[in-house]
Amino acid sequence: MTSKGGIGKRILKTVKKSWAGWLFVLPLVLGLAIFTFYPMVMSFIYSLYHYDGVGMVEDSVVFRGFGNYIEAFTADQDLMFTIPDGNGGTMFNRNSVFYTTFRYAVITIPINLVLSYLLAVLLNRKTKGIGVFRLLIYLPCIIPGVVSGLIWRSAFDPAGLVNYWLDKIGVDVSGLTWFRGETTAFPTLIITGLWGLGGSMILWLSSLKNIPDTVYEAARLDGAGPFTRLIKITVPMSTSMIFYNLITGIIGALQTFSTYTLGLGKQSGLYLYAVKIYEEAFNTASRYGYASALSWILFAVIGVLTLLIFRTSKWVYYGEES
Template structure:
């Protein structure tokens, strides 16, 4: 009589199968809505494609056009870098400074935390419309305030090529409350024993900030820096609403993402827009890897021992 051996799955194998079963909806969604479009966009970036006609293979001509024959590519990249170089450090400093103030034990601090956080919940089109009215030279309230309070005649802001980007940078501070919450969580996670030990050693408030608070907060600063960098290169909605999608005045607000959008949906050059998207991905990836590589020099983790 032949004995039939039935193969049985081990407990670990069963757990793996159940894990795959439960994450399968996400995997299917990722393949259909993320990985699939990314692969197709890379293929389209190597073609001349206008959505209506069939794609025509042209190799890397779209990339050569961007780097060698398209002046607006470099202009839009420069506008984006200019905005990021102002908005990113200003947002980091403002968020960290506010979190230091809101971390103090004063009456009503929870109310102030709520007040500073609420604006970050409202974003996008509504914020752009409100700020475009505030900065308006005709009906806005900012220029009359500057003239009556400081005797300074306000600029044209979003109608002046020299002041359009600074206006957007000021507007970006509207959402600084989201970073404040992250910084607050980091500040409240610093052990009080560190401050007690520093006081025993005779450290004053500035020294405690320099040698305790700042090093312990570097992981949080690193996190917000990476997110802020990615967000700066993805800046689109506000400038689209304010400029009407044109990137004006005089292309002063022609951000990279806005230029990509124009090529895709205004000029119907989907192949070239796909190439621009992949160039943007590689730029953000390179800068993010650079930040990660530099983190070994300035990011400190509790309990970490470093070689000198």
């Protein structure tokens, strides 16, 4: 574009203008290159190899193309939706990590969205002492994960406190095995997850605060009751937050890896996808190649879902033109 000076001069000018900025962001550039992009590329490369264990002899690392991916979809019983039933036929595999993980996501995300939203609407009232209540409801979110694992496994033990109380009010607790039972473990994980609602609630509260009072004032003058105001104003005007919570909810739910779910085994009803990756890579086997392939399958699923939601996000309201 400019006629004066050659390319050399233009480069010199850019360097002169940019050197300080480059110096400041240099740590980030190095960090991204070493700890994000290099591992990402390597992860994909590993996923194409039969690669077991660190520091193994070179020739035990064998290229197998998409063999790991093919194995995941055709040979790994932990992932299959149907398994042989022992009588020559097939039956539905209740312990498939796909099934467990999707079921977990499909059940927890709506429950979390709706309940945390209701909590936020409830706590959005400007009355005395409301801050204390918000604080108390948020508090369980900062219990370290390993500690809450301990608490819930003890409270929901067959001989734990919850059964003690239920027994006192006359409920037969003999079948209530909670985390210890194959069928009860899953609902228990969802119930105990409810104590984390405070995190999303805080986010909702911030978006509710952004709705101007005048809008409610006007609606009230027009005779809209509390319920109408909720459905016609509050919900439509918080769609960008619903959207955000939905995306992060899906990403989070599909990667759920909590301490409860570790070491319980495949039949526990809590064998989630992230646990499977951990088991393959770090715990029982050191199948880095196969585990990398599994992580890319997860990445692909999350990517497709995120894209789908973005594509269908016409319903999201981002506020007035900013």
